[in-house]
Amino acid sequence: MNNEIYLDANATCATLPVAVEAAVDVMAERFGNPSSSHATGIRAKRVLDEARACARRVIGAGGGRLMFTSGATEGIQTAVVSALAQVRERQLAGQPCGTLLVYGATDHKAVPESLAHWNRLLGTKLELACLPVDGKGRHRLDVLRALAPEAALVCTMAANNETGVVSDLAGIEAVMREEGREALWMVDCVQALGKLPLALADTRIDYAPFSGHKLSAPKGIGMLYVREGAPFTPLIAGGGQEGAQRSGTENMAGIAAFGAVLKALEQGGVFRSHGELAAYRERIVLALREAFPGIVFNAPFDLALPTTINFSVPGLASREVLDLFDATGVRVSAGSACSASKAQPSYVLQAMQLPAWRATSAVRLSFGPQVDAAFIDAACQRIVRCGAALRADPLALSGQARGAGVLQMSCEGRAGWLVFEQREELCVAIDPPAALAARIAALARSHGYAVRAVLTTEDDAQARAGCDALCSALAESGVLFEAGWPRQGASVRLGDASVVPAIRIGDQWLARVAQGEDAFYLLGAANGPDLPASDVRFAFIGGAQAPGCAEGVPLARMRGATERLASLVNADTALCRSVESDTPPWSTPAALAHGGGVLGSLLAVQPLLCRPALAGVANVLQVEQQSLERFLATHPDAVLVDVREPAEHAAGPATLHGRAALNVPMSRLAEQAGRWLRDESRPLVFVCRSGNRSARAALQLQRIGYAQAWHLSGGMALAT
Ligand code: PLP
Numbered sequence: 001m002n003n004e005i006y007l008d009a010n011a012t013c014a015t016l017p018v019a020v021e022a023a024v025d026v027m028a029e030r031f032g033n034p035s036s037s038h039a040t041g042i043r044a045k046r047v048l049d050e051a052r053a054c055a056r057r058v059i060g061a062g063g064g065r066l067m068f069t070s071g072a073t074e075g076i077q078t079a080v081v082s083a084l085a086q087v088r089e090r091q092l093a094g095q096p097c098g099t100l101l102v103y104g105a106t107d108h109k110a111v112p113e114s115l116a117h118w119n120r121l122l123g124t125k126l127e128l129a130c131l132p133v134d135g136k137g138r139h140r141l142d143v144l145r146a147l148a149p150e151a152a153l154v155c156t157m158a159a160n161n162e163t164g165v166v167s168d169l170a171g172i173e174a175v176m177r178e179e180g181r182e183a184l185w186m187v188d189c190v191q192a193l194g195k196l197p198l199a200l201a202d203t204r205i206d207y208a209p210f211s212g213h214k215l216s217a218p219k220g221i222g223m224l225y226v227r228e229g230a231p232f233t234p235l236i237a238g239g240g241q242e243g244a245q246r247s248g249t250e251n252m253a254g255i256a257a258f259g260a261v262l263k264a265l266e267q268g269g270v271f272r273s274h275g276e277l278a279a280y281r282e283r284i285v286l287a288l289r290e291a292f293p294g295i296v297f298n299a300p301f302d303l304a305l306p307t308t309i310n311f312s313v314p315g316l317a318s319r320e321v322l323d324l325f326d327a328t329g330v331r332v333s334a335g336s337a338c339s340a341s342k343a344q345p346s347y348v349l350q351a352m353q354l355p356a357w358r359a360t361s362a363v364r365l366s367f368g369p370q371v372d373a374a375f376i377d378a379a380c381q382r383i384v385r386c387g388a389a390l391r392a393d394p395l396a397l398s399g400q401a402r403g404a405g406v407l408q409m410s411c412e413g414r415a416g417w418l419v420f421e422q423r424e425e426l427c428v429a430i431d432p433p434a435a436l437a438a439r440i441a442a443l444a445r446s447h448g449y450a451v452r453a454v455l456t457t458e459d460d461a462q463a464r465a466g467c468d469a470l471c472s473a474l475a476e477s478g479v480l481f482e483a484g485w486p487r488q489g490a491s492v493r494l495g496d497a498s499v500v501p502a503i504r505i506g507d508q509w510l511a512r513v514a515q516g517e518d519a520f521y522l523l524g525a526a527n528g529p530d531l532p533a534s535d536v537r538f539a540f541i542g543g544a545q546a547p548g549c550a551e552g553v554p555l556a557r558m559r560g561a562t563e564r565l566a567s568l569v570n571a572d573t574a575l576c577r578s579v580e581s582d583t584p585p586w587s588t589p590a591a592l593a594h595g596g597g598v599l600g601s602l603l604a605v606q607p608l609l610c611r612p613a614l615a616g617v618a619n620v621l622q623v624e625q626q627s628l629e630r631f632l633a634t635h636p637d638a639v640l641v642d643v644r645e646p647a648e649h650a651a652g653p654a655t656l657h658g659r660a661a662l663n664v665p666m667s668r669l670a671e672q673a674g675r676w677l678r679d680e681s682r683p684l685v686f687v688c689r690s691g692n693r694s695a696r697a698a699l700q701l702q703r704i705g706y707a708q709a710w711h712l713s714g715g716m717a718l719a720t
Contacts, residue, residue, distance in 0.1 A: 051259025062201025075209025164308025221254025291387025457542030
C-alpha cells in the first residue's frame with residue numbers, strides 16, 4: 001500500500017500511530033473492564049475517564065453529557081430517539097410539541113432515514129420537512145425561519161461530507177433563538193472535528209454526534225454530546241455503563257484510540273492549521289487544473305473545509321475519473337462512501353441545483369488534517385500524471401499498428417458503434433446514443449477525423465435523436481461530417497450475389513443492406529468488388545433483431561431480415577446490436593445458434609453457421625489471486641488482457657508476475673474477439689481494477705465459444 005495516495009479521508013482514514021498504540025495497550029496491558037472494582041478495572045476506568053475528559057475539552061462540552069457510542073450513526077439515533085420521546089410524552093399529555101421534523105437537504109442519509117424510522121416506530125406521526133440549501137450549499141435561512149415555529153426537531157450539519165461546505169451555524173442559531181422557537185437542534189459534527197473550532201456549550205445546539213474514524217481513530221467508535229438540560233433517552237439499556245446513558249461494556253480499544261487522537265488534537269503539532277490546509281488545497285487545485293483543463297469546482301472554496309475538494313470534469317463520468325485515479329494509485333470517491341457502489345447522481349449537488357452533468361460526474365477528493373507537504377507534493381504529481389494519461393490516444397491498442405478499428409460506445413441501455421480508420425483519419429458512426437454525442441464529436445475532433453456517415457439501423461425516434469444530437473455536436477465542433485448514407489459511394493456484391501451500396505473505409509467495405517425502412521450494415525475486408533460472407537467481420541444489426549427484443553416487431557419483418565442476414569455473414573462475424581440490456585450488445589451467429597432465442601433459432605437453420613459454440617456458459621472461469629503465478633507458469637502462451645480504458649492503462653500499466661498485459665478495453669472487445677477466435681487454443685486472462693469488467697469480458701468470450709477465457713478474480717486491486 002506504500003504506493004497509494006489516499007485522498008478519501010471524508011470516507012475514513014488510516015489510524016494514527018499513537019491511536020494504534022493506545023488501542024494495543026488496552027487490549028494487551030490495561031485490558032480490564034472499567035466497571036470492575038479491582039485494580040485491573042480501575043486502570044481501564046482511568047483510560048476511559050481521561051479520554052472523556054479530553055473529549056469534553058476539545059468540543060467545549062461544558063456541563064453537557066458526553067457519551068461514547070459506536071459511531072455517528074448511533075449518536076444520530078440517540079439524538080432522534082431522545083427528541084421524539086419528548087414529543088411523544090407531550091403528545092400524550094396534550095401539550096404543544098411541533099409538527100415537523102426538519103432536516104437539511106444535504107444531510108448525511110443517516111439523518112432523514114433515522115427520523116423516518118423512529119417517527120414511524122414511535123408513532124409520533126410528525127411530518128418530515130426538507131430544509132433546502134442555496135447554490136452554494138448553505139441552508140436557506142428564510143425557509144428555516146418559516147419552518148422553525150412548527151418544528152419539533154431541526155437537524156443540520158456542521159460541514160458537508162461531499163462538498164466540505166461549512167454551514168452557517170451562527171445564522172441558523174440566530175433563527176433558532178428567535179422568540180417562540182422551541183425546537184430541539186441536532187448538528188452532525190462528524191466532518192467538523194479537527195477541522196473547525198468547537199465550543200458546543202456556548203451554542204444552542206442540543207445534540208452533536210461525532211465519529212472517530214473520520215479523524216484517524218478506528219471505525220466503530222464515536223461520541224455524542226447532549227446539551228445540559230436537553231431531553232435525553234438512552235437508545236441502549238442494560239448494564240448501566242456510561243452512566244446508564246449507553247449500556248454495554250465499553251469499546252475500550254476504540255475509546256483509548258479515539259482518546260489518543262483527541263489528545264493529539266488538544267496538544268497540537270499533529271494536525272495542521274486552517275491556513276496550512278488551505279495552502280495544501282491551493283496546490284492540489286493547481287494540479288487538478290493542469291490535469292483537467294475544463295475542470296469545474298462544485299463548492300466555493302471560501303465556504304468549504306480546506307480538506308475537501310469536489311469537482312467535475314466535462315465529458316468524464318465520475319466512474320471514469322475514479323478508475324483513472326485508481327490506476328495511478330490515487331484513491332478518491334464519487335461522493336459519500338455509502339452511495340459509492342450505487343453510481344447515482346450526488347443528491348448533495350442536486351440539492352444545490354447544480355446542472356445534472358455536474359451531479360453525475362462529481363468527484364470528491366479529501367485529505368485528513370494530519371497530512372504533510374511531502375504527501376501533498378506526491379499527490380499533485382500523481383494528479384498531473386492522470387491528466388497526461390487521459391491524453392493517451394483512446395483509440396490506440398497496445399501492440400497494434402495504427403489502422404482500422406471498431407469502438408463500442410454504450411450508454412443507458414443504448415449501444416453505438418464507431419468504425420474508424422486511423423491512417424485515413426475518417427470514421428463512421430452507427431446508432432450513436434444521444435448521450436454520447438458530445439464525446440464522439442470531441443473524439444473525432446481531437447483525432448482530426450472526418451465523419452463519413454452518421455447512420456441508423458432502425459428508423460425510430462431514439463435512433464433519430466442520437467443521429468441528430470451527434471450531427472449538431474459535430475457541427476458545433478467544426479468536424480467535417482455527412483449525415484445519413486453518403487451521397488457518393490460505390491457498390492459491392494454480397495454473399496447472396498445481391499449488389500448493395502458500399503463505402504470504402506481504408507481497406508474495408510462498409511455495405512448497406514436495406515430492409516424496408518431499416519437497414520443493417522456489413523463490414524469486412526475489401527478484396528475487389530465482392531464482400532463474401534467469409535470476409536464479413538462485423539454486422540451492425542440494430543435492436544429489433546436482437547434475441548429477446550422481438551416485442552413489437554412483426555415477426556415476418558424480422559424473419560426476413562434475419563434470414564437475409566444469416567446468408568451474408570459467417571459463424572464468427574460479430575453481430576453488433578444497438579441495445580444493451582443484461583446481455584452484451586454483440587455476439588456471433590455461432591454463439592446465438594447455440595443459445596436459442598428467435599434470432600438464434602433462425603440462424604441455427606443456416607447450414608453456413610456450423611462452428612460449434614460452447615453450450616450454456618454458466619460460470620465465468622476465474623484465476624484466483626494466489627494461483628495466478630502458477631497459472632502463468634504452466635501456461636506460457638497465456639495472454640494477459642487488461643480491459644481497462646486506455647487512459648487507465650497508460651496511468652498504471654498492468655504487469656503481473658513479470659508479464660505485461662495487452663490493453664484491449666471493453667469497448668474494443670467485439671473487434672478483437674474475431675482475432676482471438678481464430679487462435680482459440682491460447683488461454684486469455686482478462687484483468688481489470690476490481691474484477692468486474694474482466695469477469696464480463698471472460699464470460700462474453702466464453703459465450704461466443706472461446707473455451708480458454710479466464711479472468712483474475714478480485715482484479716489488480718488485490719494483486720498489488
Ligand atoms: N454524518 C456524516 C456527515 C458522515 O460523513 C458520516 C460518515 O460517512 C456519518 C454521519 C456516519 O458516521 P459513522 O460511520 O460513524 O456512523
